[in-house]
Amino acid sequence: MKVRVLFFASVADAAGTRSLDAELGNRATVADLRRKLEKDRPRLAGRLGKCAAAVNTVVVSPARALADGDEVAFLPPVSGGAE
Amino acid sequence: MMGFTEDQIHRYARHLVLREIGGVGQRKLLDARVLIVGAGGLGCPAALYLAAAGAGRISIADHDAVAVENLQRQILYGSADVGRPKAETAAAALRRNNPDVIVEPLAVRVTAAGARALVKGRSLVVEGTDDPETKFAVNDACVAEGVPFVIGGVVRWSGQLMAVLPGKTACYRCVFENPPVTPAETCEAAGVLGPAAGAVGTLMAVEACKILLGKGEPLAGRMRVIDFLAGTSRDIAWKRRPGCPACGAAK
Ligand SMILES: [Zn+2]
Numbered sequence: 001m002k003v004r005v006l007f008f009a010s011v012a013d014a015a016g017t018r019s020l021d022a023e024l025g026n027r028a029t030v031a032d033l034r035r036k037l038e039k040d041r042p043r044l045a046g047r048l049g050k051c052a053a054a055v056n057t058v059v060v061s062p063a064r065a066l067a068d069g070d071e072v073a074f075l076p077p078v079s080g081g082a083e
Numbered sequence: 084m085m086g087f088t089e090d091q092i093h094r095y096a097r098h099l100v101l102r103e104i105g106g107v108g109q110r111k112l113l114d115a116r117v118l119i120v121g122a123g124g125l126g127c128p129a130a131l132y133l134a135a136a137g138a139g140r141i142s143i144a145d146h147d148a149v150a151v152e153n154l155q156r157q158i159l160y161g162s163a164d165v166g167r168p169k170a171e172t173a174a175a176a177l178r179r180n181n182p183d184v185i186v187e188p189l190a191v192r193v194t195a196a197g198a199r200a201l202v203k204g205r206s207l208v209v210e211g212t213d214d215p216e217t218k219f220a221v222n223d224a225c226v227a228e229g230v231p232f233v234i235g236g237v238v239r240w241s242g243q244l245m246a247v248l249p250g251k252t253a254c255y256r257c258v259f260e261n262p263p264v265t266p267a268e269t270c271e272a273a274g275v276l277g278p279a280a281g282a283v284g285t286l287m288a289v290e291a292c293k294i295l296l297g298k299g300e301p302l303a304g305r306m307r308v309i310d311f312l313a314g315t316s317r318d319i320a321w322k323r324r325p326g327c328p329a330c331g332a333a334k
């Protein structure tokens with residue numbers, strides 16, 4: 001199956017793109033997608049685990065199973081403001 | 084008119100004619116007790132708009148002093164303020180804008196230990212620090228005390244914000260379970276566009292007004308994520324997480 005991946009804020013910079021398409025095996029989960037992305041793009045290593053993951057704009061747990069055509073967004077906590 | 088002074092009738096004239104505010108709403112704003120955590124890039128515009136709007140009592144907490152690098156976006160301060168304590172300097176700027184507002188500067192860093200006492204009894208809290216620990220401390224304290232809050236962040240050209248209505252909508256910890264082990268990207272290291280901070284801080288003030296007034300659809304249960312460089316924004320919905328250590332067991 002194929003899913004659309006969106007990156008936000010610092011993970012977009014680390015990924016070098018704001019979006020990409022990822023090919024996954026059937027019954028893959030959000031955690032599987034995360035592992036694949038971190039392997040394919042070493043600069044993402046260790047970053048996606050700190051992100052909230054949203055499937056079709058709803059935040060989900062890493063165990064959530066994906067379906068063909070899903071849109072998965074990785075959103076890091078953004079601080080900033082004070083310093 | 085509803086016990087407003089002559090000054091107030093003129094000062095808040097543009098609110099008083101708004102159907103969603105009027106005399107009843109302006110009274111709600113004047114009676115509000117707001118805590119602003121962090122008098123930085125987000126807290127400055129949020130505090131200034133809330134003071135100008137007549138949010139009656141504003142406490143503003145920041146333990147830092149104004150640095151020259153802050154001036155690019157922390158618009159309550161000018162060059163002459165460098166080295167001065169932020170909380171007091173911000174309070175003076177708010178009073179200058181609106182002497183009608185009672186402003187209390189708090190020169191403290193808000194931590195898990197002290198947060199609950201600080202948020203207790205507030206109508207609303209605005210969290211705009213760049214300190215993940217403070218963000219989680221404010222979340223946990225507001226959820227425990229049932230105080231609604233607006234929380235936001237900005238770095239480079241990206242911003243995010245959301246409101247939390249404790250017991251009703253997902254909290255910050257429902258989405259981000261814990262403060263990151265390595266510090267989140269800070270503006271100091273990564274940079275930030277000044278007006279992007281202004282835009283996010285101002286949107287936080289808009290959400291604060293909606294919640295204080297009880298009008299409209301608060302940006303709760305969803306996070307607005309803005310990419311100012313691409314010119315796009317998106318809302319990501321979040322449900323309460325059953326095992327959430329902050330709100331999972333909330334009454
Ligand atoms: Zn929660």
